[in-house]
Amino acid sequence: MRETDTNYTIRNVKKALELLEKLAESSEKIPLQSLADGIGFSRNKTFRLLATLIEKGLVERDSITGEYQLGARTIALGRKLADSSNLARHTREILREPTDGSNLVTYAHPIMENLARKHDEAVYMTVIKDNEVLFLNMVDCDRLIKAQPFIGRKFPFFTNAAGKVMKAVESWDLLERICRRDDGRGSQPDLEKLASELQEIRVTGVAVDDGGLGDGVISVAVAVRDYAGKVIGAITLLAPSFRMLAERVEHEIIPSLQEGASLLSARFGYLPA
Known part of the structure; x- marks a missing residue:
C-alpha cells in the first residue's frame, strides 16, 4: 500500500509539472479539456x-472563460532561481528587471485600459533607462x-512624476551626482x-x-515593484492642467493609480509588508 501511495503521488507531481509546461509553452489561456488531453x-x-x-x-483561472494560464507566483520563483544560480548575466537581467517591456507591457495593458476608461485621460507605462524615463x-x-x-x-527623471517616483528610493548622493552631470540639454534641477x-x-x-x-501638462505616477520590492516601472497619467483640479487628483486619480500599481506589482510577486 505504501508503495502504491508513493507511486500515485509521484505520478501526480509529474502530471502537475506537465501542466505547468503546457501553460508555459502557450501565449494564450488554455481550456480545461485541452490541458487534460x-x-x-x-x-x-x-x-x-x-x-x-x-x-x-x-x-x-479566468473567472469568465474558465481557461487557465500561469500564475504570478511562477514569475517570482523564476526570478529567485535566477538570483541563486549561475545563469548568464543577461538572463538574470531579463528575469529580474523586465524593463525591456515584454512582461511589463503585457501585464500592465489591461490595467492601463481600465484607468484610461475610468478617467478618460492618457495612461502610460514608464520605465527608467540610463537615468531617463522612457514612456514605454x-x-x-x-x-x-x-x-x-x-x-x-x-526625459530626464527629475522633469516628471514618473521619474521622481521611480528614483525617490535611491540614495541622494547618487541622484545628486546624476543631476549635476551635463547632459548637453542644459537641464539641471534645483537640487x-x-x-x-x-x-x-x-x-x-x-x-x-x-x-x-x-x-500646462500635469503628470501623476505611482511606482510598480517586483517580488523583492525593487521599483521596475511606474503607472503614469498625463492630462492638461485645466482638467487636473487638486480635488480630482487627490480623491479620484491618485487612489485609482495606487490600486492599479498594487495589482500590477502583485503580478510580479510583490507582497507589501
Whole structure:
C-alpha cells in the first residue's frame, strides 16, 4: 500500500509539472479539456491538479472563460532561481528587471485600459533607462483636448512624476551626482527643491508634477515593484492642467493609480509588508 501511495503521488507531481509546461509553452489561456488531453489525464483529475496549483499561486483561472494560464507566483520563483544560480548575466537581467517591456507591457495593458476608461485621460507605462524615463506604452483617451503623445520618448527623471517616483528610493548622493552631470540639454534641477520633493514622495509613494513635460501638462505616477520590492516601472497619467483640479487628483486619480500599481506589482510577486 505504501508503495502504491508513493507511486500515485509521484505520478501526480509529474502530471502537475506537465501542466505547468503546457501553460508555459502557450501565449494564450488554455481550456480545461485541452490541458487534460495534453497530459493524458481525465478531466476531473486535471481539474483537481489545477485547483491545487491555483491555491499555490502557480496557475490562474479566468473567472469568465474558465481557461487557465500561469500564475504570478511562477514569475517570482523564476526570478529567485535566477538570483541563486549561475545563469548568464543577461538572463538574470531579463528575469529580474523586465524593463525591456515584454512582461511589463503585457501585464500592465489591461490595467492601463481600465484607468484610461475610468478617467478618460492618457495612461502610460514608464520605465527608467540610463537615468531617463522612457514612456514605454500608452492607452490614450477620447478627449479632443489632450497632451501630445509621449510614447517612445525619453526625459530626464527629475522633469516628471514618473521619474521622481521611480528614483525617490535611491540614495541622494547618487541622484545628486546624476543631476549635476551635463547632459548637453542644459537641464539641471534645483537640487534643494528636488531633495525636498523626493523626500515627500518616499513617504506618500505618489508623485505629481506640473509643467515638467510641457506647459500646462500635469503628470501623476505611482511606482510598480517586483517580488523583492525593487521599483521596475511606474503607472503614469498625463492630462492638461485645466482638467487636473487638486480635488480630482487627490480623491479620484491618485487612489485609482495606487490600486492599479498594487495589482500590477502583485503580478510580479510583490507582497507589501
